[in-house]
Amino acid sequence: MTNTKSIAVLPFVNMSNDKDNEYFCDGITEEIINALTKVDQLKVIARTSSFAFKGKDVDVRDIGSQLGVNTILEGSIKKSQDRVRITAQLIDVEDGTHYWSKRFDRELIDIFDLEDEISLAIAEEVRNNSGHFEIQEHLVEKPTTDINAYQLFLKGRSLQLQWTPQSIKEAISYYDQAIAMDKNYAKAYYANLQCYGLMAMWGYIPYEKGIELAINNLLIAKELDPSLPEYPLSYVGKFFWEEWDFKNAFIHINKVLEINPNHIDGLEAMAELFMALGFFEEALNYANKLLEVDPLSANNHYTLAHIYYYKNQWEKALEAVNYALILNPELELAHHLKCFCLIWLNKRQHFLEFIHNTSLLAEKKLLFELINGEQMEVPAKIIEKWSQRDDKETMLVPYDVFILSNSHHKELAFSRLAEMIDQRRGQIINYRQEPFLQPLHKTKGFDELHRSNLSFSDIKPQTEEEEEKSTSTILSDAQIKSLKEKLLTYFKEEEPYLNQQLSLKFVAEFLGLNTNKMSFLINQAFHTNYNDFVNSYRLNHFKTIAQDPKNSHLTILGLAYDSGFNSKSVFNTYFKKMEGVTPRAWMKASLS
Incomplete structure (x- = not known):
């Protein structure tokens, strides 16, 4: 809709x-x-x-x-x-x-x-x-006093949005040049903070070095301008992904959304936080908000698919993740999620066709058999391969833990899961919701692996009054009635609508209002918008002068302009909407 x-x-x-x-x-x-x-x-x-x-x-x-x-x-x-x-x-x-x-x-x-x-x-x-x-x-707001610094920032931003290691490295160079021209350019510091954080998390620079550089930029930026949404957002990554401190993450995400209720990163973070907590209806609410303002984002459809996946709604999850892959066939996480949906739906042929020539082929096939076949054993050589893997080679998705959890190696699976939780690995932040880890739920110590410091009772649901800022007090009923009469008299006696450049501001000033109150008045008193209100007078004027014989020498468009319309397309569209026929057809019928 x-x-x-x-x-x-x-x-x-x-x-x-x-x-x-x-x-x-x-x-x-x-x-x-x-x-x-x-x-x-x-x-x-x-x-x-x-x-x-x-x-x-x-x-x-x-x-x-x-x-x-x-x-x-x-x-x-x-x-x-x-x-x-x-x-x-x-x-x-x-x-x-x-x-x-x-x-x-x-x-x-x-x-x-x-x-x-x-x-x-x-x-x-x-x-x-x-x-x-x-x-x-x-x-x-003016973010910098140096226009050259601003142009360098825009160059950096264009490179950052390519989201490749090389482009982000080049973006940092441009942000540094912008800062060199304006030491007080807060947005450039915040941009560097995000770039260094990403490079560190992706492993393209040493983690400690990247985080140190990110923090240095944050310390400067917050002194310059803590009112930007980037300020609380910079803490979200720290509290949520690095520390699993869900309560502080929730607080700072809310601060982002207080500054900008439609902030994409803020909405996404809230959906992911609620997902990690198992608050699926709340997660769906934010995922749908994301899709409302960013419907062609593959990442947003992946987020929606993930929520359905954790709710064990495999078909819905598959539908959403398929669309994510249409939007971005290179989205690796979406590829893995589709594999999982096909496993749980036991769509063997589709699964085998989909994973053909992909990475981790042995792991994917083994997981399918563990869930849908009779197999419970994991070959010793594959376990040995996992044990020899370097920490830097950690799988984007922990197939090893999933496989071990659904075999006779549950103790080893639990040990690996506990180690990853101690290290706060992002791959398993949703471990309590993961269907593949269900067999571990009864393992002694599972409940103590990580206890969230944020409960459902801590989340205050917004009331309708808080969600929608009430405008009922902008003008009282008595004021609306009085101003309505004054406006009608003004339009009848002064005919301001004949002015092609008539603006809402001009009418507002005549009534002694600002534009917000003027817009509210027209909406409440006449149940229409400003353009339709004014054009209704112009249309009536057109019909009056068009039927006057002394104007028979004028063209339809000329009569429209004389009535205050300043666009042929606007006049024709509005006329047909109100009268159901074109101006020419109306003229022919009325003058016959």
Whole structure:
């Protein structure tokens, strides 16, 4: 179901002569997406899903359908020396109408003010077309005073998002250059923190060295700006994955989501935390929130599949993980999860076809037989192979523990599991939920392997009042009634709708309101949005003057413009929506 207050920002097209400016266009697109996510009640599609359409010729109606939005923003950027030109247009997905467009020309030094101006204009126009929601006074804060440092940051960000060891190493270089130009650039320190943390966890730099460098960047960043969501998020990895301190992880994830309720990393972390605790309904709630704002992320569908897997809903898990692999065939964890689903569903032929020419082939086949066949023995040579494995060769998924747990070697399985838990290995953080480890649950000492310091009673469920900020007190019923009469009189006597550039702000100032209250008033008093409210007057005016013989020499479009419409497509679309026929057909019928 499409949310009427929703938008997807497609990647801005690079119109510069220099193709290397692609990073700049992508960076500005992401900044605007991030700014719009701050608007409560506006669904904004995340970068991963919006960028899935980069460079593709896809009808906006199809994009809207895939992403579950009713508005698409598309545009272009031309950067030349010290100036930047950004064009943007909003498209109504349902009918393909371009109901707003604007061109912005600025000096590059004003880029942050420009990002704020564009983001606010987009939010206001979406509200005018879809219904009331609150908009803050500003959506973009200036992260640095040095525009060159900002451009280096964007270069680093474009490399980081490639998520390869080499690209992250290069990203760090650009972040370091940005910091050299502006020692107070908090976001660059936070970016370095994430990069070093990833490199350490992936094993591409010595773990102790990587964590030390990450902490050094954190210590500087938190002194510069602890208000960014990156600050509490930096502690989530430490408490959750490194220490299995679920209570502190929960506290800091909540801090991230308090700053930005739609923060992708925050939503994902909460889903994974609840999964580890076995709170599956809560995990599903956050997984679905993830998919609502980022529906084309393979990782998000993998997360959903994992929850179904732990609930022993194998068919649902298989369906979700299949889609994850369609979105990203290289997602290794999704490959393993599909193997497990096929094992539990006892789909032997499908399983054998799927694992053909893959790694750990012997382990996969052995696990299948242990679950679905008569075999309970594990060949001594494979156990010996595992025992000789270096710690750095730890399997991404612990097939050895799974296999031993379902054989006559449960004591050895328990010993290996206990060792991994002592080391806080991420591969087995969900060990209590893992179906393959079910045979170990009755083993003495299993319950004491790790005790969570976060219980279900510690998680305060949000009430509807907390989830949805009430707007009922913006204007009282008496104020709404009084202002409604004043607005109706104003439109009847002054006919402001004839002004093609009439804005919500202009009408609000006439009534002595701000734009948030003005939008709320129209929504509550007339049960419609601003654009439809104004266009209803324009339509009535058109019908009146169109039937006047003295205007017979004017074209339909000319009459529409005289009625206040400033777009042919908007006029035609709105007319047909309200009258059920085209303007030309209506004219022919009314004048015959």
